[in-house]
Amino acid sequence: MSDSKKEAGVLGQLFKTFFSKHWPVWVGGIVLGTLNILLFAIKSPWGASGGINNWGENVYRLVGVFNLENAQPLSESLYGMLCLFLVIGAFIGALLSSEFALRIPPIGELIKGFIGGSLMALGATFGIGCTIGAFFSGMPALSGGAIIFTIGLFVGVIVALKYLMWEMEKFPGFSTGKSYNFLSGTGKKGIWQKWAGWIVLIVTLIIAYQYSGGNKIMAWFIIIGMLMGLISQRSRFCIVKAFRDPFMTGEADGSVGIMAGLLVGLFGFTIIKYFGIGVGDIALRTREMTWVFPHFFLRAAIGGLIFGIGMTIAGGCAVGTLWRVGEGQVKLWASALGFLILSPISKHYIVPPIVNSLPQSWDFKNYLPDYIGYAGAFTLVIFIILLWYVFVKWNEKTGRFSAY
């Protein structure tokens, strides 16, 4: 009897470790970087905008507009399901930590969420990727376009942050007003959240098991997507925060967390590409070129810029939007809605005529090892991360580039 009590205490402590306090962002970054390597090992790296685009295409397919009747059904789309279970994983994380609530912001914030999400869709379709595919996975994939996309993101974030500060100064009423909070897990009444969290977790595992017979890759995408959502929610993993906070409050924690994930991913991705791990029936060159998109340099620059503006206005990048959707932040529901509505329209109707008018030398696949070898490409990405680290830590100390 006493033994079982002792065991319960140990498990209780373990539960508290995961769900009583937020994790340091760098812990989240390292675990997410590792899961990203696992995704690449079994198929291809982490991406978010493609999955949200799949949601949008399925919505239009159901409605019967834009000739998208051949869109891949969500249940068969690896990235559509990865994103869906990322939301569910964040929902589980929020429930188990009693942090779930339906948080409805003032109307001005909902509008900003929708506009930010729409801009992210435009940026992701023009730049072929988002902060995950073209940055968090793109940099470790040794893609030259990812570096350009990152520069575009920085510029976009600074522009949009200036806008937010101007708006707060000139139109403070836009982000104030009536707000609502439902279903919060505060106090004893909130115990239902923990039970609901366990139930959703078990259902997720059953769904993954259902897929494991005929589609093993999907089964693992579901499990990894769920873990990614849960870890992102617990560690508040947010790429917009990493880019924005040094210029806002001067804090560097968010940036360092993302760098930790990039570094882990860089080692894993380089090894997979260098040794052709998981090459299977495809050519080694195809494996090497995974997540190296034809966006160098103009598409990456413009896409990154638009995406950076969008994510700062929305208050969450593609993945930051998804896990906050699972946490019940209705502003980010508006962002996800804007993203999924505009993404297929942008992909099929807005971007192609613009891209077709560009010379090929403005949007090609730039694989860094082709120019400077594996050692050179690896060292260059490390150098960029180090430079970023030195900048944010120096800025944190001096406040030189911080607004507050």
Add this chain to the structure above:
Amino acid sequence: MNVAIDQTLDVKGLSCPMPMMKLAKIMKGMKSDEVLEMLGTDPGTKSDLPRWCDKTGNTLIDKNELDGGIFRFLIKKK
């Protein structure tokens, strides 16, 4: 906790980055040793705010969770 509150900042319903932006702005206009009460609903503030206080030298003198999922913080200006 029995503390005289000089100003209250209500950021209920707002999500990142608005609570921290509004906090940083209002604190700029406050005098040393004045106390700000902040009410919000974004869970991110629970970890963002103590880090910001550490960095800026302001003191987080109290934090608790009220009914309805509202987080309450008391911050003393440096």
